[in-house]
Amino acid sequence: MTAHRQQDAAWRRLHDAATQPYRQAGRFAWHFARGKLGRDPVFRGLIEQGLIAPGQRRVLDIGCGQGLFASLLASMSEMQASLHWPPAWSATPAQAHYTGVELMPRDIERATRAVGHLQPTPAFVCADMCSATLPASDLVVILDVLHYVHLQAQEGVLARVRHALLQGAAERDHATPARLLLRVGDAASRRGYRISQWVDRTVTRVRGHRVPPTWGRPLADWTALLERLGFVVRSLPMSQGTPFANVLLVADLK
Ligand SMILES: C[S@@+](CC[C@H](N)C(=O)[O-])C[C@H]1O[C@@H](n2cnc3c(N)ncnc32)[C@H](O)[C@@H]1O
Numbered sequence: 001m002t003a004h005r006q007q008d009a010a011w012r013r014l015h016d017a018a019t020q021p022y023r024q025a026g027r028f029a030w031h032f033a034r035g036k037l038g039r040d041p042v043f044r045g046l047i048e049q050g051l052i053a054p055g056q057r058r059v060l061d062i063g064c065g066q067g068l069f070a071s072l073l074a075s076m077s078e079m080q081a082s083l084h085w086p087p088a089w090s091a092t093p094a095q096a097h098y099t100g101v102e103l104m105p106r107d108i109e110r111a112t113r114a115v116g117h118l119q120p121t122p123a124f125v126c127a128d129m130c131s132a133t134l135p136a137s138d139l140v141v142i143l144d145v146l147h148y149v150h151l152q153a154q155e156g157v158l159a160r161v162r163h164a165l166l167q168g169a170a171e172r173d174h175a176t177p178a179r180l181l182l183r184v185g186d187a188a189s190r191r192g193y194r195i196s197q198w199v200d201r202t203v204t205r206v207r208g209h210r211v212p213p214t215w216g217r218p219l220a221d222w223t224a225l226l227e228r229l230g231f232v233v234r235s236l237p238m239s240q241g242t243p244f245a246n247v248l249l250v251a252d253l254k
Helices: 003-025 027-039 041-048 068-081 105-115 151-171 190-206 219-228
Strands: 058-062 097-102 123-126 139-143 179-185 231-237 246-253
Touching: 003 027, 003 041, 003 068, 003 105, 027 068, 027 105, 041 068, 041 246, 058 068, 058 151, 068 097, 068 105, 097 105, 105 123, 139 151, 151 179, 151 219, 151 246, 179 190, 179 219, 219 231, 219 246
Parallel strands: 058 097, 058 139, 097 123, 139 179
Antiparallel strands: 179 246, 231 246
C-alpha cells in the first residue's frame, strides 16, 4: 500500500473509532460527530501536520461542544498502542488528560454521555470561557469559538490561556512546546468569512441555541495580538474543501 493510501485507511479507522461512542448519545450527537469529523479538515490536518506533541499530555479544549476532540485523542492513543498508526504520522500523547470547557449544558450532557467513560476520565466543565478557571495545560485548543465574544473579552481569554500554559511549565519537558491551536476566520477574506458566518448562524439555530452576534478580526490582527501576548505564531490555511476563510494559528509560548 502507498503511504498515501495507508494514511487514508488510518484516517477512516480513526474516524470510525472516534465517532463510535456518540451512538449512545442519541441520533443528533452521532450524525453531528460523523459529519463534523469527516468534513472539517482541521482534525486530520492537526495529525498530518504533527501539531500535537507526545509530551502535550494536559489538553484544554475551550468551546469543546460535545467533546469530539476528547474522543479523537483517546482513539489516537488506542491506535498507537495497537500499532495501527501510520509511520508518516507523528506520535501524539499516549494518555491525554483532557478538560473541555463549554457554555451549553446540552453539549456537556452529550459529551458526558458519549465519552465520559474514557480513561483517563475527561473533565467537562459547563462554564463561560470568559470567567472559567483554566487548568495548567500543555496544549490549548480553541476551534471556531473566540468570535462569540467581543474583542476585549477575546484578549482576556487569550491572556488566561497564556497563564494556563505557563502554569503547566513545571511538569513539562523542555522539548515539548506549550502550544495554543486557535482556529479563526480571517475577516480580511470577505467572501469566505461571510459564508462561514452564515453557516455558523444556521448551525447555531439548528442546535436549538439563540443566535448571538459575532466579532471577527483580520488574520494580521489575530497574529499581532498573539505576538503581543508572548507567542510565536505561524498560520496554516485550514478550510480545504470548504468555502470558508478559516485559518489555524499555531501559537507557541516563547
Ligand atoms: C462552532 S462550535 C465549535 C465546537 C468545537 N470547538 C469544534 O470544533 O467542534 C463553538 C462552540 O463554542 C461554544 N461557546 C460559545 N461561546 C462560549 C463561551 N463564552 N464559553 C464557552 N463556550 C462557548 C458554543 O456553545 C459551541 O459549542
